[in-house]
Amino acid sequence: MPPRDLRRGEKMDPPAAARVSNLPGNGASRVREILRLLDQDRDLPTLSPVVEKVLQRVKDERVSIRELAEIIKNDVSLSFKILKVVNSAFYGFPRKISTLTQAMVILGLSAVKNLALSMSILEIFVQEASRGKDGKGFRVFWERSLFSAVAARRLALLMKHRNEEEVFIAALLQDIGTLLLIKHLPEDYAEVMEKAQRSASDIVALEEDAFGINHAVLGEFLANKWRLPRTLTIPILRHHNPSPTPDSLEPEEQHIHQLTQLVQLSNQISAIFYEEYRSDRVEQLKQSARTHFNISPQEIEDLLDHLADEVKEVAEFFGLPLEGTQSYSELLMAANIALGKINLTYEQMNRELIAAKKRAEELSEQLAEANRKLQEMANVDGLTQIFNxxxxxxxxxxxxxxxxxxxxxxxxxxxxxxxxxxxxxxxxxxxxxxxxxxxxxxxxxxxxxxxxxxxxxxxxxxxxxxxxxxxxxxxxxxxxxxxxxxxxxxxxxxxxxxxxxxxxxxxxxxxxxxxxxxxxxxxxxxxxxxxxxxxxxxxxxxxxxxxxxxxxxxxxxxxxxxxxx
CATH class of the missing domain: 3.30.70.270 (Reverse transcriptase/Diguanylate cyclase domain)
Known part of the structure; x- marks a missing residue:
C-alpha cells in the first residue's frame, strides 16, 4: 500500500489527462508519481464546505441537533434534498417531516450525517460526468455506484443492521478510486476495462499490472483527504478482498469487518447488472449471502428482481438523471437470447417457455429450467427418449x-x-x-x-x-x-x-x-x-x-x- 503522508508541493494547475507510458520510472516510483499528481490537482473532487463542517462537528460528542441543523441550513439545496428524501418512500415515514431538526430527532445525527455525505458524493459523481471528456464512462460509474449503495442498504435491512445509511454510503464510495483513474488516465483505464471484460480477469490485478496501484488504494487515499472515518475508509480499501473474521476482533473492528463484507456483496450484485451476465455470479452471491449473513437464496432473488426499480426511485428521490437501466428479468432475457444464438434449439425451447409462462419476473426460474432441458436434449435421443x-x-x-x-x-x-x-x-x-x-x-x-x-x-x-x-x-x-x-x-x-x-x-x-x-x-x-x-x-x-x-x-x-x- 502506498504511503499516506504525501509530500506537499506548491499547488499546480490540474494536469492534463496522462498516459501511463509517459510517467517516469516504474513500480513504486510510478505509484508515487500518480499520487503526487493527484495530491497537487486543484480539481480533485472535494466535499461541499457544509458537509465537511458537518463531518467535523459530528465528531464532537457535545454537538447539538440544533447546531447541526443550522449548519446544513446554510446550503439551501442540500436542506431541500434531505427533506425530500426523508419524506420519500426511501424511509417510508407515516407523517410528513417538515424541518431539519425534526428529521434529525427521528433519524439521529449519524443517519443525517450519512445522508448529507451521500448527497454530496452523488453530486460530485454527476458533476464529473457532465464535464468530463468520457461522459459515458463517468455516468456508468456513478450509476453502478448507486446500484451498489441501494443493494447494500437492502442487504442491511434484510439482516437488521443497526445503521443502514452507513452501509449505503460505504457501498456508494467503494469504487471512488475508479473516478480518479477515469479522470486522470482515461485512455489507459479504458484499455484496462476492455481487457477485464474481454478476459473476465480480476480488475484489481489488471489495475496493478497497468498502474502499479489499484482503485481501492486510490479510493482510500481520497477518503483520507476528505477526513472520512475508518468505518468508511477500511471498506473502501478492502471491499474486493475482506480478510476472514478473527474471533478476537474488538466490537468496532467487527462492525467494520461486517461493513466490508456487505460492501463486497453489493459489488457482486452490481457486477451482475453492469458486467457480462454469468449465472455463476448469481450462485456465488447467494452462497456468500447465506454464509456471512444467513440471507436465503429466495431473499436474494427477490432483491435482484426489484433492485432496478428501487434504484430508479432512489435516483428520483436524490434528484439524479438516471438513464434507462435493465431489470434483472431483462438481463436474464438478454442472456437467454445470447445463448439462443449459439444454439437454435435452445432458443426455440426458451421462447416456448416464455410464451407459456408470460411472466418476465419468473425468467430466472425459466432459464434454469431451459438449461436443464437443453442438457437433457444433449443427452437423450429425441425419438426413443433413451440415452443417445x-x-x-x-x-x-x-x-x-x-x-x-x-x-x-x-x-x-x-x-x-x-x-x-x-x-x-x-x-x-x-x-x-x-x-x-x-x-x-x-x-x-x-x-x-x-x-x-x-x-x-x-x-x-x-x-x-x-x-x-x-x-x-x-x-x-x-x-x-x-x-x-x-x-x-x-x-x-x-x-x-x-x-x-x-x-x-x-x-x-x-x-x-x-x-x-x-x-x-x-x-x-x-x-x-x-x-x-x-x-x-x-x-x-x-x-x-x-x-x-x-x-x-x-x-x-x-x-x-x-x-x-
Missing part, C-alpha cells in the same frame, strides 16, 4: 475404466431390429418410428437399474452391463430377445411382429479386452454373426469360440454339426 450415442460413448469409457481399475467384469450388448427396412418400406416411417419407441421401452423395462440403454443409431441399440459376467449378459440378452419376440405391435388395428438380433461381448480377467472400443467392436462383430446365422438370436463370445473351432476342423468332420445355439 454421445452419452453411450462417455458411459462406456467411464465404466471400462472402472472395471479395468478394480478388476470387475463389464459386458456390452449390441442389438439390431431384424428386417426393419421392410417395416419402413411396407408400413411407412411413422410406423417404423412407433416400433422403435416401443422396442426401446421394452428393452428399458427389462434391464436392471444399474444397466444403461442407448440408441446407437438407426434401428440399433446398445446396452452396458456393469458387473456382469458373460453368462449373466447372455441370459439378459435372451430375456430381451424373447420380450421383443413376444410383443404384439398394434398398428392402426393390425398387429405386426418384430424380432431382434443381439451380440454380446464381455471384459473380465478370463476374457481380457484392451479398450472400450475393442469391447464394442466385439459386441458388434457378434451381432453381425447373429444376423448372418439366422437372426432373432443371441450370439456370445462362447458362440464365436465354438464357430472358430468348427471352422478350424476338417470339412468332413463338421459338415453335419449344427451352428452354435
Amino acid at each position: 450415442r454421445r452419452v453411450f460413448q462417455n458411459l462406456i469409457t467411464r465404466e471400462f475404466y472402472r472395471s479395468h481399475r478394480y478388476g470387475h467384469p463389464l459386458s456390452c450388448i449390441m442389438i439390431d431390429l431384424d428386417h426393419f427396412k421392410h417395416v419402413n418400406d411396407s408400413e411407412g416411417h411413422l410406423v417404423g418410428d412407433q416400433v422403435l419407441r416401443e422396442v426401446a421401452a421394452l428393452l428399458h423395462g427389462s434391464l436392471r437399474k444399474t444397466d444403461f440403454l442407448a440408441r446407437y443409431g438407426g434401428e440399433e441399440f446398445v446396452v452396458i452391463l456393469p458387473e456382469a459376467e458373460n453368462k449373466a449378459a447372455a441370459t439378459l440378452a435372451e430375456k430381451l430377445r424373447r420380450a421383443v419376440e413376444a410383443h404384439p405391435f398394434d398398428i392402426e388395428g393390425r398387429t405386426i411382429h418384430v424380432t431382434i438380433s443381439l451380440g454380446v461381448a464381455t471384459y473380465s480377467r478370463e476374457m481380457p479386452v484392451t479398450s472400450e472400443e475393442e469391447l464394442v467392436q466385439r459386441a458388434d462383430a457378434n451381432l453381425y454373426l447373429a444376423k448372418r446365422y439366422g437372426r432373432n438370436r443371441t450370439w456370445t463370445e462362447d458362440d464365436s469360440q465354438q464357430l472358430r473351432e468348427r471352422l478350424a476342423e476338417p470339412a468332413e468332420a463338421t459338415q453335419n454339426e449344427p451352428l452354435p445355439t
